[in-house]
Amino acid sequence: MLKLFTPLLIAVFSLCFVGSFASAAPTLDDANPGEAIFTAQSDTTPQSTAVDADAEADVETEAVPLPPEPMTSEDLDTAADMEPAEEQNIPILVSVSEMVIATNIVEREPVETGTLFSTDTPRLFCHSRIVSPEPTTITHVWYRDGERVAEVPLTIGASASWRTWSSKAMSPALPAPWRVEILAEDGTLLAQTDFSVE
Known part of the structure; x- marks a missing residue:
């Protein structure tokens, strides 16, 4: 008797099971x-179990x-060659929000900023505001008449407005065009400014 009802029970169970997830x-x-x-x-629960194809x-x-297609063996080979996320060299997004040349720094703010300075000025300062999501190092690179004359590495903390500066003695104070570049830790040029000593 069980043999007669087994296919019927399977059919009823299948309809109930599939119908609940349809x-x-x-x-x-x-x-x-x-x-x-x-x-x-x-x-609401349907009143009729009849299926109307046009309803x-x-x-x-x-x-x-x-969903996307399953990966093939070729995809797996490519995935195996990829570096894990921790080992990838993801650059830190550092930017310069302000860069000025000044004759002095008072209470961390530049004084007498400009682009033209007298040969009587004993020292000039490059003041910059840096935006960095995490601690890093930048470098102020000073050029006189196209020749690199100083490199000043500066440690930057995580901040939306980190103020830092470097300075350069102007002796001998010969008239010349000057430039200061700000480089990221990886050497990327972030900003530059030109000025003259006359």
């Missing part, structure tokens, strides 16, 4: 091949893209 299962829409349509179950559902549908 509303959450994706179906392919013939009008939009490659898109899966998910339908949400209605809060419209009272349930909203939303198009959801299909």
